[in-house]
Amino acid sequence: MSGAAIPLGAALRLPAPAKLNLMLHILGRRADGYHELQTLFQFLDHGDELGFALREDGEIRLHSAIPGVNHDNNLIVRAARQLQQHSGCPLGADIWLDKRLPLGGGIGGGSSDAATTLLGLDHLWQLGWSEDRLAELGLGLGADVPVFVRGRAAFAEGVGEQLTPVELAEPWFLVAVPQVLVSTAEVFSDPELTRDTPPIKVRSLLEGGGRNDCQPVVQKRYPEVRNALILLNKFVPARLTGTGACVFGSFPNRDDADKVARQLPAALPSFVAQGRNVSMLHRKLATLAKK
Ligand SMILES: C[C@@](CO)(OP(=O)(O)O)[C@H](O)COP(=O)(O)OP(=O)(O)OC[C@H]1O[C@@H](n2ccc(N)nc2=O)[C@H](O)[C@@H]1O
Ligand SMILES: Nc1ncnc2c1ncn2[C@@H]1O[C@H](COP(=O)(O)OP(=O)(O)O)[C@@H](O)[C@H]1O
Known part of the structure; x- marks a missing residue:
């Protein structure tokens, strides 16, 4: 992306971590x-980074462009304007984005950017909004925004907004990034999509199991994703996250994940990150609250 680095003048720098859907059932x-979904969200210690500085004139200006996304449609700008409107806050902000997460990857980059904007501006503008209020506003921006606002690994139901926090193991993940943009709307409108998986209880899920109901449709429509699953499956059980395009496998330690990453072809970029039950955003905000 063409994003300017975050300048030293930014008053606040905050992470916007990626997520994985460890399983995803469509009910x-x-x-x-x-x-209606049942899905298990866990955060990764890898993501975008945002910088914020206060403006007295009420303007919202994002200084980093994402190719193909215009300024006013960027979820960061939309989140900032929504918070401004709903809070009646007269202040504005300069915002910078260091974009590291792939677009349309099923790892929630846009939703996470939106959540970081809501929490970051709540802090900068000293609004003191509750997490409940911010999550509700976030839901209007996207189904995955609330989990990023709350920052706890969770079992999600409904369209992803009914969240039950869970404590999961925190393994290392190798996330492969097929070079294709998967349209979430297209996957959900496919007639062949499984839409009748019986509901399960969170307890049975934590004992293992589950799958991603979107995977058969996505691997059929997108050969890049199919190939990535075949390649990764040679080393570790591989699964799609969200509606893709990213696929992942888990490892007990970083070295094992790195070893496999080195064996993937150059045409299939990947990264290694640890699964986290508390998001990096919330860890950072907790340190600011102590100051
Ligand atoms: C299914 C998930 C799992 O995390 O996929 P990813 O986007 O992360 O891959 C998300 O909940 C996606 O959330 P999000 O990406 O915000 O989806 P939206 O933009 O709200 O929806 C795009 C389109 O997908 C369809 N859609 C989305 C979510 C859902 N539960 N049912 C749907 O039918 C709708 O047609 C909607 O217009
Ligand atoms: N700040 C942003 N970061 C990423 N994508 C954004 C952003 N704002 C708007 N979008 C749009 O949202 C789409 C899906 O975003 P993203 O969160 O990256 O995918 P996914 O939901 O599959 O993880 C992108 O293809 C892009 O058009």
Whole structure:
């Protein structure tokens, strides 16, 4: 991406971590067309970074462009404007984005950027909004925004907004990034999508199991994703996250994950990161609260 680095003048720098959907079941379709899910979210210690500085004139300016996303449609700008409108805050902000997460990868980059913007500006503008209020506002921006606002690994139901925090093992993940952009809307409108998985209880899930119901449709439509799953499966059980395109496998330590990463072809970029039950954003905010 063409993003300027975050300048030293930014008053606040905050991470926007990626997430994985460790499993994703589709239970049915609601009257409004959205799908009822059960999914398990865990954060990664890898992500984008945002910088914020206060503006007295009420303007919201994002200084880093993402190719293909115009300024006003960027989830960062939309999140900032929503918070401004709903809080009646007269202040504005200069915002910078160091974009490291792939777009449309199923690792939640856009949603995480939006959540970091909501929490970052709540801090900068000293609004004192509760997490509940910020999560509710975030849901209007995207189904995955609330989990990033709350920052706890969670079992999610509904369209992803009913969250039950969970304590999971924190293994290392190798995340492969097929060079293709998967459209979430396209996957959810595929007639072949499994939409009738019976609901499960969180306890049975934590004992292992689960799958990603989007995977058969995505690997059929996107050969890049199919190939990535085949390649990674040679080393470790591989699975799709969200609606893709990223696929991942888990390892007990960083070295094992790095070894496999080195054996993947150059045409399939990847990164290694640790699964975390508390997001890096919330760890950073906790240190600011102590100051
Ligand atoms: C399914 C997940 C799992 O994390 O996929 P990823 O986007 O992360 O891959 C997300 O909940 C996705 O959330 P998000 O990416 O915010 O989706 P949205 O932009 O709200 O939805 C894009 C389109 O997908 C369909 N959609 C999305 C979510 C859902 N539960 N049911 C749906 O049918 C709708 O047609 C919607 O218009
Ligand atoms: N700040 C942002 N970062 C990433 N994508 C954004 C952002 N703002 C808007 N978008 C749009 O949202 C789409 C999906 O975003 P992203 O979160 O990267 O994918 P996914 O939901 O699959 O993880 C992108 O393809 C892009 O068009």
